[in-house]
Amino acid sequence: MVVETQASPLQDGGSGDSDPKVVDKVVIRFAGDSGDGMQITGSFFTHNSALAGNDISTLPDFPAEIRAPAGTLPGVSGFQLNFSSLQIMTPGDTPEVLVAMNPAALKVNLRDLVRGGTIILNSDTFRKNNLKKAGYTEDPRETGDLEGYNVHAVPLTSLTLEAVKDTGISHKLAGRCKNMFALGIMLWMYDRSLEATLGLMTKKFGKMEEVFEANKKALTAGYNYADTVEVFTGRFQVGKAKLVPGTYRMLMGNQAAVLGFVAGAQLAKRPLFYGSYPITPASSILEGLSNFKHFGVKTFQAEDEIAAVGSSIGAAFGGAIGLTGTSGPGVALKAEAIGLAAMTELPLIVINVQRGGPSTGLPTKTEQADLLQAMFGRNGECPVAIVAPQSPADCFTMAIEAIRIATKYMVPVMYLSDGYLANGAEPWSIPEVEDLPGIEVKNATDPEGFLPYQRDPETLARPWAIPGTPGTEHRLGGLEKQENTGNVSYDPENHQKMTLLRAEKVERIAQSIPELEVHGDPDGGDVLVLGWGSTYGSITSAVNRVRDRGGRVSSAHLRHLNPFPANIEEVLGKFKKILIPELNMGQLLFLIRARFCIEAEGLNKVQGQPFQIGEIEQKIEELL
Amino acid sequence: MVVETQASPLQDGGSGDSDPKVVDKVVIRFAGDSGDGMQITGSFFTHNSALAGNDISTLPDFPAEIRAPAGTLPGVSGFQLNFSSLQIMTPGDTPEVLVAMNPAALKVNLRDLVRGGTIILNSDTFRKNNLKKAGYTEDPRETGDLEGYNVHAVPLTSLTLEAVKDTGISHKLAGRCKNMFALGIMLWMYDRSLEATLGLMTKKFGKMEEVFEANKKALTAGYNYADTVEVFTGRFQVGKAKLVPGTYRMLMGNQAAVLGFVAGAQLAKRPLFYGSYPITPASSILEGLSNFKHFGVKTFQAEDEIAAVGSSIGAAFGGAIGLTGTSGPGVALKAEAIGLAAMTELPLIVINVQRGGPSTGLPTKTEQADLLQAMFGRNGECPVAIVAPQSPADCFTMAIEAIRIATKYMVPVMYLSDGYLANGAEPWSIPEVEDLPGIEVKNATDPEGFLPYQRDPETLARPWAIPGTPGTEHRLGGLEKQENTGNVSYDPENHQKMTLLRAEKVERIAQSIPELEVHGDPDGGDVLVLGWGSTYGSITSAVNRVRDRGGRVSSAHLRHLNPFPANIEEVLGKFKKILIPELNMGQLLFLIRARFCIEAEGLNKVQGQPFQIGEIEQKIEELL
Amino acid sequence: MTAKPELSPEKIKEIEEYDRKIFTSDQIVRWCPGCGDYSILAQMQKTMPEICQEQGIPRENVAVVSGIGCSSRFPYYMNTYGFHSIHGRAPTFASGLKISRPELQVWVVTGDGDALSIGGNHLIHALRRNVDLKILLFNNRIYGLTKGQYSPTSEQGKKTKSTPQGSVDYPINPLSLALAAEATFVARTIDADTKHLASILKRAARHKGSAFIEIYQNCNIFNDGAFKSFADKKVRDDRTIVLEHGQPMVFGKEKDKGIRLDGLKPVVVDLANGADESSLLVHDEKTTDPTLANLLARLEEADESTPVPVGVFRALDKPTYDGLLDEQVATAQEQPNAGDMAALLAGGETWTVQ
Amino acid sequence: MTAKPELSPEKIKEIEEYDRKIFTSDQIVRWCPGCGDYSILAQMQKTMPEICQEQGIPRENVAVVSGIGCSSRFPYYMNTYGFHSIHGRAPTFASGLKISRPELQVWVVTGDGDALSIGGNHLIHALRRNVDLKILLFNNRIYGLTKGQYSPTSEQGKKTKSTPQGSVDYPINPLSLALAAEATFVARTIDADTKHLASILKRAARHKGSAFIEIYQNCNIFNDGAFKSFADKKVRDDRTIVLEHGQPMVFGKEKDKGIRLDGLKPVVVDLANGADESSLLVHDEKTTDPTLANLLARLEEADESTPVPVGVFRALDKPTYDGLLDEQVATAQEQPNAGDMAALLAGGETWTVQ
Numbered sequence A, B: 001m002v003v004e005t006q007a008s009p010l011q012d013g014g015s016g017d018s019d020p021k022v023v024d025k026v027v028i029r030f031a032g033d034s035g036d037g038m039q040i041t042g043s044f045f046t047h048n049s050a051l052a053g054n055d056i057s058t059l060p061d062f063p064a065e066i067r068a069p070a071g072t073l074p075g076v077s078g079f080q081l082n083f084s085s086l087q088i089m090t091p092g093d094t095p096e097v098l099v100a101m102n103p104a105a106l107k108v109n110l111r112d113l114v115r116g117g118t119i120i121l122n123s124d125t126f127r128k129n130n131l132k133k134a135g136y137t138e139d140p141r142e143t144g145d146l147e148g149y150n151v152h153a154v155p156l157t158s159l160t161l162e163a164v165k166d167t168g169i170s171h172k173l174a175g176r177c178k179n180m181f182a183l184g185i186m187l188w189m190y191d192r193s194l195e196a197t198l199g200l201m202t203k204k205f206g207k208m209e210e211v212f213e214a215n216k217k218a219l220t221a222g223y224n225y226a227d228t229v230e231v232f233t234g235r236f237q238v239g240k241a242k243l244v245p246g247t248y249r250m251l252m253g254n255q256a257a258v259l260g261f262v263a264g265a266q267l268a269k270r271p272l273f274y275g276s277y278p279i280t281p282a283s284s285i286l287e288g289l290s291n292f293k294h295f296g297v298k299t300f301q302a303e304d305e306i307a308a309v310g311s312s313i314g315a316a317f318g319g320a321i322g323l324t325g326t327s328g329p330g331v332a333l334k335a336e337a338i339g340l341a342a343m344t345e346l347p348l349i350v351i352n353v354q355r356g357g358p359s360t361g362l363p364t365k366t367e368q369a370d371l372l373q374a375m376f377g378r379n380g381e382c383p384v385a386i387v388a389p390q391s392p393a394d395c396f397t398m399a400i401e402a403i404r405i406a407t408k409y410m411v412p413v414m415y416l417s418d419g420y421l422a423n424g425a426e427p428w429s430i431p432e433v434e435d436l437p438g439i440e441v442k443n444a445t446d447p448e449g450f451l452p453y454q455r456d457p458e459t460l461a462r463p464w465a466i467p468g469t470p471g472t473e474h475r476l477g478g479l480e481k482q483e484n485t486g487n488v489s490y491d492p493e494n495h496q497k498m499t500l501l502r503a504e505k506v507e508r509i510a511q512s513i514p515e516l517e518v519h520g521d522p523d524g525g526d527v528l529v530l531g532w533g534s535t536y537g538s539i540t541s542a543v544n545r546v547r548d549r550g551g552r553v554s555s556a557h558l559r560h561l562n563p564f565p566a567n568i569e570e571v572l573g574k575f576k577k578i579l580i581p582e583l584n585m586g587q588l589l590f591l592i593r594a595r596f597c598i599e600a601e602g603l604n605k606v607q608g609q610p611f612q613i614g615e616i617e618q619k620i621e622e623l624l
Numbered sequence C, D: 001m002t003a004k005p006e007l008s009p010e011k012i013k014e015i016e017e018y019d020r021k022i023f024t025s026d027q028i029v030r031w032c033p034g035c036g037d038y039s040i041l042a043q044m045q046k047t048m049p050e051i052c053q054e055q056g057i058p059r060e061n062v063a064v065v066s067g068i069g070c071s072s073r074f075p076y077y078m079n080t081y082g083f084h085s086i087h088g089r090a091p092t093f094a095s096g097l098k099i100s101r102p103e104l105q106v107w108v109v110t111g112d113g114d115a116l117s118i119g120g121n122h123l124i125h126a127l128r129r130n131v132d133l134k135i136l137l138f139n140n141r142i143y144g145l146t147k148g149q150y151s152p153t154s155e156q157g158k159k160t161k162s163t164p165q166g167s168v169d170y171p172i173n174p175l176s177l178a179l180a181a182e183a184t185f186v187a188r189t190i191d192a193d194t195k196h197l198a199s200i201l202k203r204a205a206r207h208k209g210s211a212f213i214e215i216y217q218n219c220n221i222f223n224d225g226a227f228k229s230f231a232d233k234k235v236r237d238d239r240t241i242v243l244e245h246g247q248p249m250v251f252g253k254e255k256d257k258g259i260r261l262d263g264l265k266p267v268v269v270d271l272a273n274g275a276d277e278s279s280l281l282v283h284d285e286k287t288t289d290p291t292l293a294n295l296l297a298r299l300e301e302a303d304e305s306t307p308v309p310v311g312v313f314r315a316l317d318k319p320t321y322d323g324l325l326d327e328q329v330a331t332a333q334e335q336p337n338a339g340d341m342a343a344l345l346a347g348g349e350t351w352t353v354q
């Protein structure tokens, strides 16, 4: 989110007939069976909120199975949306509204709902069979489980069937429109324009006329139903956020990475080659990039992760931006080849969309537990650069940054995203092309005195001479190289020297990366919350909340993990206590302690889920 | 070496005719072309020294190429031997005697020789052609390069041909006996019994009578030549070391590992399965174990390292000791599968005979740069146990220890040896079978209440129920497991709990490993030198030297790297300064700093070679 | 040689009473409704009792090892020892298990991505070694679990999420690959043809050595109908041919078509219109020469009229890796010093210090 | 499609003057004296000038990629762009290079361990994709660099350091594997037969698509004489047969023996004793049906009298992976928005905040 200042609630909205109550921010969750269309429902509402001027953050929650049997717990699919008239940075800790399309969706999601929250459930599905599949022995509407919530049981299926019966659509397809009926209710509840969503629907279903008609009818019927039946007592309005003017789009992390790498290669004026093997949650980067052939992008679905990284190194040898992407277990497989890229000093970029580990772990869940693997997961002394985007849209920025570092320093770069960033989305203020950073890349072309391992005195990069260039023919390989000539060398002193040079080259990257900025009190204070990667939103929100209450807490967020920004030690030194929240057992903490010998403290969570703002807030309070 | 006390030089030897001078310790190096038989020459001398009662340490130095062209620098093969009447722990920093069979051998080895040392060279090979191949433009005997050394130019080839001419052996084979002529000279110089070596020769060549005769003649001729020509003015004697009584054999590290794993499996009463893919310097473990089928050992030369570790995990699932072995790049390939072994909690042992890195690096050279890979080289939070032998013979002891840990805690164990240990040798006092530690292993057999992930309250190990056992059927896998039942679980709290349990289990190993012992002043002092793995000999020797001069330095050596011995923090706390010498850029240092936040200092060498005692000595002096 | 343990009379009785339930675990099956995997699981659970009874194998001696993929969830549903390993590596775990425990019956369940993309190398090495594994490859010509990218068996030009303009690589033929890898047992069957499937499972179980079975499996979510053109009940008789050892190659609903060789080229002849049955190619699964099996593996490529063969393409008797290694171990264990720990420690040149 | 860059007249002249020296790097060759690798290197250095001249390829457009092994040190000795990569993965680096730079001529040098043990999967996938690579497999049936363990092409029962009682696994046939992997060009030659070797290198260079060449290479240190029984000059004419497209299969010093088919079985006939040349099998490297090539790949296994074939087994014209992908890219680049950065950034649903 690009928010100008932290605005106070705006009061400029609201012409609804039932006098909507203005609120700052709402978190809603749509939940249903995999086949219930929850993702599209959520994205329609998101788009509507965007048009309404809210700041937004979204997160889908897919089931691990492709299509678990209908109505079962593992089959539940969800979409959470946080929309606000204030600056927001996370999809929200706890939903205030839950739309539950069946008993399983209720069961899975109820525990996350705030006490007193609103539940809209599809009463047509609360039948014996479905209740049993969801593991309910009794109907939860009758057991008191829902006490304290504001429950609306609506026969969504039958109302929808009734609404669309004239469209001539099949019974099966008709039933599928019930998500739009639910969406209609929600649009009414948040005082939203039906037209905006109908517009989007035209784009989406326009060509399939019958389907469009039915969905339109269901949506409108839902809206009217809510308007008419007077059971939905509360109606709310979330005003416009004070966003920086500009044109926006919603960007999911993996999509942002795709755009960033395509744009970065264009800026570097080098072709982009992506070698990859499908794996959750990285596959959508392969799928995304395969649609950019009109930017000269070549994607190669390799036979495995080793072939994927190998092909990317081969492409980098040939002068392309050699990009490969995967998730944790795939990075393990690429380790040997990354070592080769480090030895041959080629601009390879490795995306790791981290997921829950170890081993196969929790493929569809998020975690940040591959940082030390990125640092040390290879044989020998083998430093590489590491960057990590901090929000879905930042995946764009850091993709360009990864290309800049790889080509400027001739060094492999690890790019650590995670499952939360990959699928989370936020509005992105579309930049002007001219405002993107320039990336200047040189290839060696002069045979005169050419030596493949002679280094640039500033960056220590070796020259990038590519096949096809007359006179700079040379041989690369994984055996230790003689300084300058690059010939194979077993000389003891040379090995020590080259080891130091490879390390020093990575250290020098710090000369061209931004300093670590302090959010809060740059001159120091009681607690500094230091984070990296996807925890940015939760950390910043928590810090803001405590600061709003007067706590002397600040935060700083690392997007460069190796090397660290040059001023990090100085920053850390200004604070009495350092708190490092991570979705792992303390990996950045480990690096910080080893590097600076300071007694920082960790807040560690490995539950396959992002931090809730409240969790960090509470820990800060403990330290203050 | 097993030495009772640090004895002072013994004076009990010496009945030689030319009044040999008694010395404490001698370091000699045999060097020649790959085809010159230097390894066998060295091992014959070693055995003779053993029979003479010396303490011994040896190290071969093989060329990287199989058979580089004869006479060239890359083709030089060497064998270094340190023998002494005192306790010794390394093959010696710098040889005092160099036997150089050709100009290339001289060129490669001269820089290591102590100033004033003795050179015996084969003058027959100092011809234009050979000099050129060795990169000499002039004969070094005439350039002053050898000034300050005690040079004996002996026409070894022609003298040998002359000596064996009556044996009827071919000219080619006759020439090959020149190494024995050189050995004869050396035996005379160190006042050694010809008979002992002739005895060994009988065993070696006994069946090939002609060859035996020729070698015998060459050996005797060399001995007599030295006795007669009176050019070898100095004759030396190295007395008996005060070794603990017992029967000894020379043991190379990889050979010791082989014996240790075979013995350990016998002690555990479980079959040993070794899945491996050849790689320098680990191949000789595969080769060694393939000779132990009479102990039920099954070796499987897999198609690659992944298959190797996979097969070993499969065997461990089946109830065997699942052992796999490789070197650094191979460990990188095994990373994903090691994660699976951690998740399935199976007793897998992974040998890493470390070599120079990164990437292919320096395959035939030693390094300790895979410690952090062993700790962190996998996706997710994936702790495993790590042990590291400290000397060639300790490879035996730690092999048994690895089996003990793996089976007691149901956990993967990394066993970090290195190229220096693998090929280095020392005398080993052969233990009595009864004195070996017992290893008690249980398999779950009772179906009653059996749960595959129910833990032993003491060790946190899960039960090892193996196929073929009725009633304990269960399914393992890489997805997160539900506590106790082992069913697949995506539950957030369960994931956190299991992550903690896996970590805690590894930590508990500390309860059953020996405390860290201090060599020197257990109550503390100025400097503690903390080491791990193969640097033991150099560190201890350096500490002894400084202590002999009164320096308040002590040492402690880690053979358990994860977890550390329980008392490590306490030990570290007793010393003003901590010095950590490593053959890497500071990996143990990193762990120690991160873990205990103490400002230890590193002494780091990455030259493909072990520390010289003097290097550590000097650094200690700096710190004192 | 590790002798097969004698079964007690109680055990024999127990085995006699095995039924499908015995092999059904308590885990909820989580494939998409309509997935072909269900049918394969059902046949396996039904057939295992018979296999155990026929060969005297107790359930606890059966192990199922898989990689990663939809298909690879199979072990969770079989109530035996199971191992859901990592992607592509199932043959390695299974090989280690079988080699160290030759008395177990080890099954491998894998998918076209698992076995032929990331795992291709392990597959061919397990086969060439003739490790006694029963390998079931569920070929749905798509990556199911990762939601629909093309696989090495997908047809060229396939539009998937990762190939919006159509894939450009040529597919691999699993049977040709298995034959090139010296597999001693090679067969093919179809998920929906439950009877044939069951019969092939039984044949595979009887084979001593690596058995490779390609099972055409419909993924109704990402590649629905991939095999419809020949596997559909309506056309199956005319578009497939069931191989039977020693039998002339006849197919068709009316058994009216046959396969004849024209040089090295197979052609379909019309038996109704006078073609002679004696001129037909006769199936021989036992010939060591792989030419016939190779030819059959690509029969449908010859021309539009040639059918897709199912059944056993090859079944050779050859010593297994696990058996041969076991023999070497057994021979070594007859040495006088076998298992002698003191000799182990004291080997090589020794000397004594008093 | 990335157009081949036009060559300047100077460049054409330069290429015309290429000689062996041009392709000889300044590195000292470090194989064991007597190793078969020397002969292959010499032929390559000699042949490359002709190949460049024939196809108008400047030296700088040639790249040699290898894995790890004795054979894989090859690139160091060729004065072009070279990549000595990691064990078994050469086809992956080469594929990435060729796909991103279709105008380069990319050679892969690999060994039997490198290509068939650890690297087997990459090999078959590069072949099936028909990436335009020229793959030279130096088959010495042993691991040279790691000092003599058996390899996947070693004969069963081979005693090596890692198999003191003899290996128990069955060897793999590299040509069968390549054919199963849909290789479009498959050939075999022998290190010592320099002329034949040179001719095959030239044929491979001309082929558009994956070319797979097995070169029998003697490792005189760890597996000396592995091919002596047929490759020795003295017996070569009688124990090998040189395949030539369109020619009947005749061999023998006196050209007096031929190969005929008996059903699917090849048999040797004696032409001197009346057998008819017209009944002989005629070689056809262009047939898409792999049966003949498969049969020839195992000809010597048929019986003691059948010879070992050398030459080109198969040479098919099929679009390459790199070519097809390049076409997709070229087509996409004709879109009006191709390369439009502003459109890239602004894609999808947008809204404006004033």
Ligand SMILES: Cc1ncc(C[n+]2csc(CCOP(=O)(O)OP(=O)(O)O)c2C)c(N)n1
Pocket: A277, A278, A279, A280, A305, A329, A330, A333, C068, C069, C070, C071, C072, C086, C087, C110, C111, C112, C113, C114, C115, C138, C140, C142, C143, C144, C145, C146, C151
């Ligand atoms: C090392 C690794 N790479 C990639 C993946 C992701 N992955 C899981 S299954 C699969 C392919 C599944 O296809 P297939 O083997 O055909 O099985 P199916 O799902 O079709 O039954 C992939 C790419 C993984 N789990 N591990």
Ligand SMILES: Cc1ncc(C[n+]2csc(CCOP(=O)(O)OP(=O)(O)O)c2C)c(N)n1
Pocket: B277, B278, B279, B280, B305, B329, B330, B333, B360, D068, D069, D070, D071, D072, D086, D087, D110, D111, D112, D113, D114, D115, D138, D140, D142, D143, D144, D145, D146, D151
């Ligand atoms: C990952 C990895 N595993 C193992 C090795 C060790 N290694 C190097 S070459 C080689 C096999 C060599 O055999 P081959 O490919 O036949 O080549 P040759 O030396 O016979 O030419 C092995 C096992 C390695 N370098 N890297």
Ligand code: SF4
Pocket: A066, A067, C030, C031, C032, C034, C035, C036, C037, C070, C071, C140, C144, C145, C218, C219, C220, C221, C222
């Ligand atoms: S995605 Fe396809 S293969 Fe996987 S379970 Fe669903 S239908 Fe079956």
Ligand code: SF4
Pocket: B066, B067, D030, D031, D032, D034, D035, D036, D037, D070, D071, D140, D144, D145, D218, D219, D220, D221, D222
């Ligand atoms: S070991 Fe064999 S293959 Fe390697 S260089 Fe020597 S002779 Fe050649």
Ligand SMILES: [Mg+2]
Pocket: C069, C111, C112, C113, C138, C139, C140, C141, C142, C143, C144, C151
């Ligand atoms: Mg599949």
Ligand SMILES: [Mg+2]
Pocket: D069, D111, D112, D113, D138, D139, D140, D141, D142, D143, D144, D151
């Ligand atoms: Mg080889």
